[in-house]
Amino acid sequence: KxxxxxxxxxxxxxxxxxxxxxxxxxxxxxxxxxxxxxxxxxxxxxxxxxxxxxxxxxxxxxxxxxxxxxxxxxxxxxVGQEANVTVDHRGTWKVNADGGLPTAWIENHGNDVAVMQVSVDGLPQGWVLNGTGQVVVAPGQLLGIPLMLTPDEAWNQQRFLVTINVHHPTLGTIDHDLEIEHGAHTFHSTPVHLARQGTEIEIEFGQILDGGLTSSDSVAFGEQSMTFIMGSNQNELLLESTIDSTDRMSIYTSGYTLPSVDVDCDLEALAFASLGRVELTGDVGECEVIASSEESVRATILLISNTGDTVPLLSDSVVLGPDENATYELNVTSWKPDAGQMTVTVKVIDSYGRILEEDSISTVSRASGWNVGIFSFTADDELKVSIQRTSYQVLEGVNCHVEIDSMTNNWPSPLVRVIDVAEGDFPPVVVIPAPAELSDNEQLKATLRCDAPYDIDDDSSDDTATALYTKSSQPIVEGSEIVVTLLVAALLLIVAYFGGILTSAPAGKKKSVPQVKETPKSEDASEPVTQDVEEEEDEFSFEIPEESTQDSGATVEEQLPVDTVEVIEVPDEEDVTPSGRLASLRDEMTGEKPSAEGRQDRMARFFEDR
Known part of the structure; x- marks a missing residue:
């Protein structure tokens, strides 16, 4: 415009x-x-x-x-992206009980760094595929497919086809068919190599060679490996079995001449401290590049994670002329990965597909928008920690730890309980019996932590709480003392029973308890008074032998089977003084000593004297 x-x-x-x-x-x-x-x-x-x-x-x-x-x-x-990726192979995929890698590769003819996923379809049940499912291929790079295939023990060694699937984020899925064949020898390191001319290449096998392979190319065989010098162009090396000339193995190489380039990259671990909780933006490291005097340098800086993320960089291109040098900052723009442990790697790959430099750090991406904490902490007979939680669903299946330690004394190790905060409709309550070695008013500290990547929540202030331990007072009479007292009492009763002090009255034996029935008195003091004795039956009694009991001066004798006892009372000489008459009246009212004179007459005479 x-x-x-x-x-x-x-x-x-x-x-x-x-x-x-x-x-x-x-x-x-x-x-x-x-x-x-x-x-x-x-x-x-x-x-x-x-x-x-x-x-x-x-x-x-x-x-x-x-x-x-x-x-x-x-x-x-x-410059925009132009993806162009091909998949190719040589020979067959040789496998046996030791496993084997294929002579198959991915080549990037485009101008972008391709991060792709690799899988294999068509494998029978029981076959095992090991290796890296994610590959990163720079522009111009040739990369062998790093998959090790091990057949099932019941395989009859019959050939069959499988399909290698390479999924590119722009091109979609690239399918490539490859034949599986049994081989006496198999590759245990990739037989596909891209290297500078004159580089020594070593390839390992899964079996002892022992003269079992030969080649018309210039190669050297070892006990379980072979070596050769990389040429200046693409080439296929053929290996033949010394036993069966039709049993052949292929090695694919691509050589080139390259200028030397010095690259040094460093990632700052502290720059990833808040990864996942906020979007990561800014400088996370730098790369220093020095070009040779022979040729200019064109390279790409790639920042990736082991979870498959390609981290967006503000600038990822390196362009230097001969004998030039520069420092390139690794500026990330708005990256927020999912929670989890991860490895972040920076790679510098030049136009020949060489990885000039590679540096990695391990870090943790943490989740945000959740919180757990300690609601209350009490310490008496039990150490009780109540948990509070907010948006805790992200913690499903995550172990959290409640740790109690003394702030006053040095414990050999803290008390730890593992809990599942997300389990249940209500927040958990952790109860730990108080250790016997706790002293009164000892200060305790409770700490709540969860395993990474959920070891940091939105509010760290409620992750700890303190409490003073209060030792409970002992009762005056312990429960055990009451039990002992009851046992001793029961033992004494048993001893008393068998000792004859506590006896059970025999059936039919009656104890006579005299009851005096007073008959109206006449003026004649010699008139007898009859007492009826009623019999009462006791189940248990304490009997004290040969001890008499006096009742109102009268002797009661127990005679069996006498029903009545006649008691003749001889009146004492009457005391006519006021105190004597009062005593006589009291005796009569209490029933202890009757008087020959009527009660009304004596009371009248008593008050007349007053």
Whole structure:
């Protein structure tokens, strides 16, 4: 877009200013009135070896026909991605009971770094596939498929086809068929190599060779490996069995001549401390690149995780001329991965597919938007910790730990309980019996932690709590003392029973308890008083032998089977004094000593004397 800022209608003229990428543009545009604007179209041709994401700057000079009002406009352009990936192989996939790797590879002919997933279809039941399911292939790189296949023990060694699936994020799934064949010898390291000319390559086998293989190429066989020197172009090396010439194995190589490049990359672990809780943006490390004097350097910086994420970088291209050097910052833009343990790796891959530098760090991506904490902590006979939780569903299947330690004394080890915070409809309550060695008013600290990547929540202030241990007071009479007392009492009763002190009255034996029935008295003091004795039956009694009991001065004798006892009372000489008469009256009222004189007569006579 070109704006007319002058005061006279003019047609703009365009020319390229300075060096840079090849461009084509119109010589001039239409007449533009003051205050209006027009557009122009520019065609840009980047270098053939330019990588996806590489940035170039176009400089265009704009003026009127006479050259007046000239300005130079700089326009940044970025190379787009053009994915182009192929899958190929040589020979067959040789396997036996020791397993085997295929002579199959992935080659990136595009300009972007391809992060792809690899799998195999068509395997019978019982066959085992081991290896890395994710591969990263730079532009121009040739990479052997790193999958080890082990057949089932019941395999009859019959050939069959399988399909290798390579899933590219842009191209989709690329299918490639490969034949499985039994072999006496199998590869245990990839037989596909891309290397600089003159590099020594070593390939390992799963079996002792012992002269079992031969080759017409220049190779050296060891006990369980072979070596050769990389050539300057693509080549297929053939190996034959010395026993069966039809049993052949293929090795695929691609050699090139390269200038030397020095690269040193460092990732800052602290830059990933808040990974997952917030979007990661900013500088996480740097790479220093030094080019040789022989050739310029074109490379791509790649930041990836072992979970398959390609971390977005603000700038990922390295372009240096001969004998130049530069430091490239690794600036991440808005990366927030899922929670989990992960490894983040930076790679610098040049235009020949070489990995010039590789550096990795292990870190943790944590989840946000949840919280667990300690609601209360009490310490008496039991150490009780009540848990509170918010948005705790993310903790399903995660172990959390409640740890109690003394802040006053040094314990050999804290008390720890493992809990599942997400389990149940209500928050858990952790109860631990108080250890016997706790002292009164000892200060305790409870801490709640969960396993990584859930070891940091939204509020760390409620992850700990303190409490003073209160030793419970002992009762005056312990429960055990009451039990002992009851046992002793029961033992005494048994001893008393068998000792004869406590006896059970025999059936039919009656104990006579005299009951006096008082008959109306006449003036005659010699009239007898009859007492009826009623019999009462006791189940248990304490009997004290040969001890008499006096009742109102009368002796009661127990005679069996006498039903009545006649008691003749001889009145004492009457005391006529007031105190004597009062005593006589009291005796009569209590029933201890009757008087020959009537009660009413004596009371009247008593008050008359007053």
């Amino acid at each position: 070109v704006d007319q800022l002058g005061n006279h209608p003019e047609a703009p003229w365009f020319t390229k200013a300075g060096q840079g990428w090849a461009i084509s543009l119109p010589e001039n545009g239409d007449v533009v009135n003051p205050g209006e604007s027009t557009t122009m179209t520019v065609f840009v041709t980047p270098p053939e070896d330019a990588y996806a994401g590489e940035v170039g700057v176009l400089r265009i000079r704009i003026s009127d026909a006479s050259g007046a009002g000239q300005i130079v406009q700089e326009i940044p352009v970025r």
